[in-house]
Amino acid sequence: MHKVLSDKKAIFLLIAPGLILFIFMICIPIFMSAYYGSTDWSGIGQYQYVGLSNYKEILFEDPVFWNSLWNALLLTAATLVIQHPIAILLAIFLTHCGKYEKIFRTIFFIPAVISIVVTAKLWSGIFHPNYGLLNKFLEGIGLGVLKHDWLGDPNTAIWCIIVVVMWQGFGYALLLYYSGLQGIPKDLGEAAKIDGATHTQLYSRIMIPLLAPMMRVAIIIAVTTCLKQMETVFLMTNGGPANSTQFLGNYIYKVAFSSSLYGYGNAISVLFIVFCLILTVVLNKALKKDVGEF
Structure with missing residues (x-):
């Protein structure tokens, strides 16, 4: 093994397949997108090179782009501030459930295994203004005055999307924190x-700090998932009403394929890739912390 690792040719042959895949599947498509982003092209036929005009228009004249980015950041903030603390608390709860642990674990993870299409249809029905469960519930408890077209109002539609996305992704966050707690020695x-030490001191001063490496993984996964959110939005609102629930993934699809602005969509x-890279670097630096061994 030492001879193989000291042989540069052998090392190159070992990493060559992965390197070739990375170049052809990641690097080349990004460079091609950057080039096509500088063209006025519908995706078919001839195209015209327009330089940086698409990028300038996006950054300075496209409010939908910034609204899509803001919605992604809003979803990220809600996920980290609401979903993850609840997931940590329920992960702690699971560790004290005894023989009922598997039952509760299964119940909490059910939303994560439901198809996105089924989830979108389910929640679209719940938020429906006429026969939706939410409005029926409000009417049943005497709060009919609060009945609303939840997905048809720009002020409430984005919050409905955020609730649905957090509900569906809750099981994965819970599983990460639960596995992290299981990995901490019981002694x-x-x-x-x-x-x-009291229970509060036990978790606030020992368990939660030792959970930091798993928190870092969970946060990075959550941010990545929120930024590339598309399917739920596409199926429930397609970015409407008035682009109030637009996310960058859905907006790219809508511009490039529905509006046949392929060059603009690539830009x-x-x-989007540049923003994700910057955010990834910032997150890695912010979350980088030496954690002691058990």
Whole structure:
């Protein structure tokens, strides 16, 4: 093994397949998108080179692009501030459920295994203004005055989308934190209890800090998922009403394929990649922290 690792030709042959795939599947498509983003092209036939005009228009004259980016950041913030703290609390709850642990774990993970199409149709029905379960519930408890066209109002539609996305992705966040807690040696908790630590002190000063590496993974996955959100939006509102629920993934599809502005759509995708790279670097630096061994 030492001879193989010291042989540069052998090392190159080992990494060559992965490197070739990376170049042809990642690098070349990005460069092609950057080039097509500088053209006025419908995706078929001749195209005209327009330089940086598409990028300038997106950055300075396209409010839908910025609204789509804002919605992605809003979803990210809601996920990190609401979904993840609840997931941590329920993960702690699962560790104390005893024989009912598997039952609760299955119940909490059910939304994650439901098809996105089924989820979108389910929640679209719940939010329906006429026969939706939410309005029926409000009417049933005497709050009929609050009945609303939840997906038809720009002020409430985005929050409905955020609720649905967080509900569907909750199981994965819970599973990550639960597995992280299971990986912490039990003797640490027992030693803390012997030393007189309360449950609050046990989790706030020992368990949660030791959960930091898993938190980092969960946060990066959550941010990535929120930024590339498309399917739920496409199936429930397609970015409407008035682009109030537009996300960048759905907006790129709508511009490039529905409006046949292929060059403009590629320019949006390139700026999206640049933004994701910047955010990834910032996150890695912000979350980078040495964690002691158990």
